[in-house]
Amino acid sequence: MHSSYPAIAPQSAGVSPIYSASMSLIVQKYGGTSVADAERISNVARRVVETRQAGNDVVVVVSAMGQTTDDLIALATDVSSQPGGREMDMLLTAGERISMALLAMAIRDLGVEAASLTGSQAGILTDSVHGEAKITAIRGDRVREYLDDGRVVIVAGFQGVDPESRDVTTLGRGGSDATAVALAATLGADVCEIYTDVDGVFTADPRLVGTARKLDEVSYEDMLELAGAGAGVLMARSVEFARRFGIPVHVRSSFHDGPGTWIKEEAMEQTVITGVAHDTSEAKVTVHGVPDQPGIAARLFGALAAEDVNVDMIVQNVSTDGYTDISFTVPKEHMESARAAAEKLVPDLSARGVDVDPAIAKVSLVGAGMRNHPGVAADMFKVLSEHAINISMISTSAVRISCVIAADRCDEAVQSLHDYYLAEGATE
């Protein structure tokens, strides 16, 4: 999935000195690329040891090494046409087991005591939905006990245990970030650091927009909208958790020591637009000529839910002559099952037909400041129209405006919106 990055105006104040001289508890999370091989694991170990030797308590959450998860999934596909969720979770959790044990060894090799804990050992309790479990509670006793012994504690990301069945579960996409933020909340950590292969959160995807700027700070609220609009750096579930428990999150590079982006309650200076996000991972489905009657939408989206199709945007035009079109977006990999489910309903709904289009992009403007600035939507449509970019769907929230456009116009749309709202010397 392509993803873009949020933005905030440059701050006069620097990064908050949340941890400095005094003893703090820091939760650090390292993703798969940060621990992809022995050398990178040793690098992570050095960074952990530096943090520890600066006088902090450190809990580290790790993902599986690089390609491990994909390799394990390929093995499962080789032995079974339908690997069950329970066994798939048992299989995949071997990945973090390997990376966490290796990281603990590498840290001990540098003279600092360290011990690794599985999700189950760390008391990360979840519901029973294998492959996409939600964390329901964390019993951090053993983590605290090890911290009290002066050890660095390594916890497996992405995994937990269902206390009912006592089966191992995995948390699905972004699961290791969720583990880190939830652990930080449980332990009352001073900060949760998310190490990644980018420098932080940007005003737009720097691969598309040369003038995109790294944000020093972004509010939970804006980050939630940005994540939902396609900014891949952190998923909404983790941001939501951080906001609920007031945990400051520091998204930063695992390749250098410079500051990244702080996600916290309120950014210091409220701007109208925080960032431009885009998402090219979705497809558009349109059901044409639906009679404008009560209950139609309920039946359509009920049928889609029954097929486990994730629906994102939904737009229904006003009725002309008693008929309307219903359009919605779904992940590209759900497009065919969405089409099939919708087509099955065509006779029943007396609709005219179903169209699908995978060549779309969703471009979003995000900023809590737009609440107090009417006219942002109109400006956005004007900028796009000046570039002759046609808008096929529009959806808004209080702090976000999203437009669906043709995929091949995405880069130009992001660039022109960033120029207008966020470049140095821009309109704002």
Added chain:
Amino acid sequence: MHSSYPAIAPQSAGVSPIYSASMSLIVQKYGGTSVADAERISNVARRVVETRQAGNDVVVVVSAMGQTTDDLIALATDVSSQPGGREMDMLLTAGERISMALLAMAIRDLGVEAASLTGSQAGILTDSVHGEAKITAIRGDRVREYLDDGRVVIVAGFQGVDPESRDVTTLGRGGSDATAVALAATLGADVCEIYTDVDGVFTADPRLVGTARKLDEVSYEDMLELAGAGAGVLMARSVEFARRFGIPVHVRSSFHDGPGTWIKEEAMEQTVITGVAHDTSEAKVTVHGVPDQPGIAARLFGALAAEDVNVDMIVQNVSTDGYTDISFTVPKEHMESARAAAEKLVPDLSARGVDVDPAIAKVSLVGAGMRNHPGVAADMFKVLSEHAINISMISTSAVRISCVIAADRCDEAVQSLHDYYLAEGATE
């Protein structure tokens, strides 16, 4: 380590029909080569399903896939000069986690319900010796519960949990066999089947002796001695456990359905010699010119134990003029540390010096029947001398005679002893 195989005279009676028409509980153990890739895992799944569909309850114990353990050890060596035992066990136990989940998937793919359990989940409790833990108890509740639900249960071999520290442990060499036999004892299984890449237990290593015969049965006692003398097919710890709880063990091939070798209380017909075993994995260390005084041996072997050197045979010659030589064998990989420990004691013991020799083989005759047949040792020495094979050390138990000879004479020694005692139409 090279290994050889035990022997018993051909039986008139066939294999005991321990399980047949009626419902039995069978524990099956598959080693790393049996689950080395997806195709072999699917083969194992078919065999498990056949056993289940014949009306038996089945518990399967698996090792890690083929090279997995070696690969993980290599990774550990890359990140740490001294990986700790706790983290090494955490790392290595990922191996069985992968193979057991894949096997459970493959079995379910064939329409039979299956679930995998880690050592900890299966309640396999151990002491706290990481890397070489001993099973202290098994709480099989969850295994029984799953069996009652009609599922095939897959249990990770080689691993357990220390109930004190709640840390994961591994059982060391032969650990998966030990898991299988101990589980069979706990569950009151009718048989423990050990699947391997050989057809069973032989009268000698068939790679050395063309006329070596597969044994239909062998007693626990003879199997214990054979295991200790180098027959690698099953380790002494598992045989000892099977004997203590009276669990019949069936060692058989994972490549075909033919019967293998049954290990049980008493073989039906007692022969004098059961098999010839050999072991080329050891080295000989000799401390020369030691004063024949009390306490010398205690100090020498105390020092070796302090260096964790495993000593096998010990021979001390009778004293001539108040001085004697002490010789012992150790695993080749312990030879240098044994030499260093012994040399450090040379001044202290007023000894003349230390010699080491890695080019040795230990050849053993095993058979409980030799208790009632004096003269076996003399015959053995005669056979070796007729082949001009020099004996440098001799050690005996009630049911075994072992001779240390030059490594390059090992094949001839095994062949000639097998010809004399065990070939069709041999002396016995």
